[in-house]
Amino acid sequence: MENLNQSKSLNSTTHPLGMQLCMIVQADVLALFFRLLSQGFAVTVQPGCSIRDLLCLQLGIREEYLDERIQTIFLNGNAVDDVDSTIVENDAILALSGAMPGLAGATLRKGGILATMRNSISHKNDMASTPHTGKTVIIKFFNLVTKDLGPSFIQQGVWLRAKQLHDFVASNLEILERGCKSAKLDGQDIKVNQILGIDFGDNLVNLKLKTESKS
Amino acid sequence: MDKILRINMGADGGPExxxxSLGDxxxxxxxxxxxxxxxxxxPPTCHPLSEDNKLVIAPGLLSGSTAAMSGRISVGCKSPLTGGIKEANAGGQPSQMxxxxxYAAIVLEGKPKENNLYKVFINKDGVDIKEDNNLCMLGNYDLVDKMKAEYGEKIACISIGQAGEMKLAGASIAFTxxxxxxxxxAGRGGVGAVMGSKGVKVIVVDDAGMKARSPADPDKFREANKEFVAGLKKHPVSGEGLPTYGTNVLTNVINEAGAYPTKNxxxxxxxxxxxxxxxxxxxxxxxxxxxxxxxxxxxxxCIIRCSGTFYDKDGNYVTKQVEYETVWAHxxxxxxxxxxAIAQIDRLDDDYGxxxxxxxxxxAVAMEAGLAEFxxxxxxxxxxxxxxKGSHLGRILGSGAAVTGKVLGVARVPVVKGQAMPAYDPRGIQGIGVTYxxxxxxADHTAGYAVSSNIMGVGGKTDPLSPEGQVELSRNLQIATAAVDATGxxxxxxxxxxxxxxTFQALIDLINAFSGANLTADDVTELGKSILKKEREFNLxxxxxxxxxRLPDYFQKEQLPPHxxxxxVTNEELDQVHNF
Structure with missing residues (x-):
């Protein structure tokens, strides 16, 4: 299924937020990187718009996909019911999931008939908001959304916290050394284990993956 | 399924x-x-481990037929954990067999006069009950291996491990x-302890020579089953999310909601x-x-196939794919x-029962008491x-969170009627708290499931924004769930x-085509209500x-981060749930 409008740019690769790490990995380790997407990645957008505008107009996700497949949404940990009236501010955390099983799954669903059962954690439009001076929003992909959108996003590049990348590499070093064919940091060749020795400071790192089949 | 097998474990001269017939x-x-x-x-006031209690094992209405998803089995008794009526259910092969x-049910009654352990073998030729004290204190895995060696590979087993033999209130009954x-x-409520009190270690079922149960109207049944399966396959939860990720798909989402109970x-x-x-x-x-x-x-x-198999790093089998509730609990x-580590614990739980x-x-309660670090x-x-091992500490822990909390002096014990809460904090999802x-x-997360209460129109239409909504929804869901639990x-x-x-209509058609009845959604609702009323009356x-x-007081006093x-929900509102 085509879930993205290809004409939309997800992220500028020349963004000044931090360094760019490009990796070519075997296709069979791609799913490992999806863990990073469920922890959250930054996107540079124009906040202060509705969830629909953010996801569809700015990030290129198709409206049908948002309406049909993304059934569970959290904004700053609050369950969202209406993607058109809910405004995403700067530094917000927006988590996207498919429909979930069970009573809890039905309860958390956007606009579901059981929404009242989680009233205490539902997003309300009068919730306090921060002035939107910056241009960064954290997105989290879960489950089917990761499976559907993850490959496109991660191939075009996602901004990660340096510590997040460091911890990921450290805890999966063996697999990454086996599964990574080559890596470049800002255009310079680098070995996977050398990533652990780099001080990225508090900056973000843009991780961009390409996959190749096992030879 | 027109007969009930009753085994009187306390009969003179040994189990009988x-x-x-089904009768009433x-x-x-x-x-x-x-x-x-x-x-x-x-008798509602009997001791759950006494000869007056009964352990009832009942396949669903459609079990043994070719209807998809019809293999759940229910276990009922008076619970040693809650002191009230209990139904716990499970998947596995025994229900279909x-x-x-x-057999519509097996009922274990009475209590052995001596402290002996028995195995029960059931096949098309009848029932054979043998004393076998060699099975004493075997784990479920070793026990099933022994049964395979004795009865062959084409059996299914219903059994208890060490916990059931020790009659611990946290004991389960295993189904292969x-x-x-x-x-x-069938995990909840200490049903394994009741089986242990009956002196039955294992029931071996062999359906060789038997065919699938025949529907009253085979053509309509086939058509309804086809429609039902198509409905399950096309839905993103049953057709995609659950098969891909299993029930543990909920972890990230419940955590994001801030309703993932953490560190007790x-x-x-x-x-x-x-x-x-x-x-x-x-x-x-x-x-x-x-x-x-x-x-x-x-x-x-099973069409959904939400389970899996967990192997260790070296490819050795550990346990089945660990489910959400277990991953959360441990x-x-x-x-x-x-x-x-969680998979290892799941294996131990399954083995000990x-x-x-x-x-x-x-x-978690023991950790809060300081027996170990979180x-x-x-x-x-x-x-x-x-x-x-059955050590003194082990017997306390195996008796459940409420007992352990009392023994170790912990005030924060998440139980209702003595039974531990599952993996959803009731402060985050308050409607689930009403059901707990x-x-x-x-406390039971499956008691009020999201089962079509809207389609069935159970209890009329709820205004989702009204404060009473959570009580009414919980009531409707509990009624609907009781009905679905009856189908297996x-x-x-x-x-x-x-x-x-x-798909809901296909399910009704499936039941009707199988049984020859003419049930409507209203009849299903009435069935759910009647089950709940019986259970409530027993408990009273x-x-x-x-x-x-009631939930423990601290849920009304302690704020749950991050929200x-x-x-x-007030006590007065909770008291309205059973007014129907």
Whole structure:
């Protein structure tokens, strides 16, 4: 299924937020990187718009996909019911999931008939908001959304916290050394284990993956 | 399925089996049948481990037929954990086999006069009950291996481990899966202790020579089944999410909602959640490979296949794919973020025959008491092993969170009617809190499932924005769930039923084509109501009143981070749930 409008740019690769790490990995380790997407990645957008505008107009996700497949949404940990009236501010955390099983799954669903059962954690439009001076929003992909959108996003590049990348590499070093064919940091060749020795400071790192089949 | 097998374990001269007709119980199955028998035949004030209690094992109405998803089995009794009526259910193979053999229920009655252990063998030729004290204190895995050696590979087993023999209130009853492993458990409420009190270690079922049950109208049945299966397959939850990630797909989402009980319900989010999420679990299983790794059914005829098989790093079988509730109970609730350790504990629970929810909650209470640090996986493993050994500490832990909290002086004990809460903090999802409080079963997440109450029109239409909404929804869901539990259908059919009216109609058509009845949605609703009323009446006579329909006080006082909320539904509102 085509879930993205290809004409939309997800992220500028020349963004000044931090360094760019490009990796070519075997296709069979791609799913490992999806863990990073469920922890959250930054996107540079124009906040202060509705969830629909953010996801569809700015990030290129198709409206049908948002309406049909993304059934569970959290904004700053609050369950969202209406993607058109809910405004995403700067530094917000927006988590996207498919429909979930069970009573809890039905309860958390956007606009579901059981929404009242989680009233205490539902997003309300009068919730306090921060002035939107910056241009960064954290997105989290879960489950089917990761499976559907993850490959496109991660191939075009996602901004990660340096510590997040460091911890990921450290805890999966063996697999990454086996599964990574080559890596470049800002255009310079680098070995996977050398990533652990780099001080990225508090900056973000843009991780961009390409996959190749096992030879 | 027109007969009930009754085994009087206390008969003079040893256990005695007889086969009864269904009589007044005709038309009942699953929870409908277990609760009907317990409510009518068990004195509500009896001790749950006494000869007066009865253990009822009942396949669903459609079990033994070729209907998809019809392999759930219910176990009922008076619960040693809650003191009220209990129904716990499981997947696995025995339900289909008992159905094909024609048994609507097995009822274990009385109590052996001597302290002996028995095995029961059931096949098309009848029932054979033998004393076998060599089985004493075997774990479920070794026990099933022995039964395979004795009766062959084409059997299914219903058994208890050490916990059931010791009559611990956290004991479960194991049902073997398609690979003849004891991985499917009727976990809740200490049903394993009641089986232990009857002196029955294992029931071996062999349906060789029997055919699938025939529907009253084969053509309509085939058509309805086809429509039902198509509905399950096309829905994103049953057709895609559950097969891909299993039930543990909920971890990330509940954590994001801030409703993931962490470190004995002190927090609503767990830092290590991503390491134990369904996504990580599925990816780990797929990477490690092995037969039935990430997508597998728990019984024949399962279309959804939300289960799987967990292998260690070296490819050795450990346990089935660990389910959400278990990953939470032994994971986030104990501060543990190691999937391999959680899988080991699940294996131990299955082997000793313990309810994973109760054990996880109990270990977290013990951690809060200072017996171990939160996050110490080895300490958690050791605590479960204490139960298997039957040490004094183990017997306390195996008796559940409420008992352990009392013994260790812990005030924060997340139980209702003595039964530990599952993996959703009631302060985050308050409607589930209403069900925890008021369910006839004690704190139970499956008692009020999201099963088509809207389509069935149970209790009329609810204004979703009204403050009464949560009470009314919980009531409607509990009624609908009781009805589905009677069919023996897996509860994961819920979402397609909720979203797709044609799939709900296909289920009704399936039941009607099979039974020759002409049920309507209203009849199904009435069935659910009648089950709940029987259960409620039993509990009242057993001494469980409205005062027991409460969450522990601290849920109304302690704010749950990150949302910093308390449980707000009033006692007066809770008391309205059973007004129907």
């Amino acid at each position: 089996a007889k086969v009864d 119980y005709a038309g009942f199955g699953g929870r409908g049948l277990t609760s009907a028998i317990v409510a009518k035949e068990v 008992l159905g094909r053999l024609g 899966d398609m690979e003849l492993r004891p991985t499917r458990h 319900f002190q927090l609503g989010q767990f830092d290590g959640c991503e390491k134990i999420s369904g996504e990580t679990q599925a990816e780990t299983e797929n990477t490690r490979g092995g037969e039935g790794s990430a997508t597998h059914g728990c019984h024949r005829g 994971g986030g609730n104990c501060g543990i973020d190691d999937l391999d 313990l309810d994973t929810i109760e054990m996880g909650a109990t270990i 996050g110490d996986a080895q300490a958690a493993i050791n605590m479960v092993k204490e139960v298997g 409080a008021t369910s006839t079963m004690g 259908m897996c509860l994961f059919i819920a979402f397609p039923l909720l979203d797709q009216p044609e 006579q057993a001494g469980l009143t409205a005062q027991h329909d 910093n909320i308390t449980f707000k």
